[in-house]
Amino acid sequence: MLPAAQGASDEKETVYVCGSGNGKRYHLKEHCRGLNNCSAKAVKTTVEKAKKEGKTLCGWEK
Structure with missing residues (x-):
């Protein structure tokens, strides 16, 4: 039961993207x-x- 509940909250998780609008990835850490x-x-x-x-998850964070 926990993994399903966690999966639902993952969609609301804060991530970071490049503000230029040209980035193709999202990042879990601001730095x-x-x-x-x-x-x-x-x-x-x-x-x-x-x-x-x-956008897809940054390769450095996989």
């Missing part, structure tokens, strides 16, 4: 090394919104 090339500030969002924008 992920995958955001080093971002020319804008990292922006908070949810996993659900990031996935709707076609």
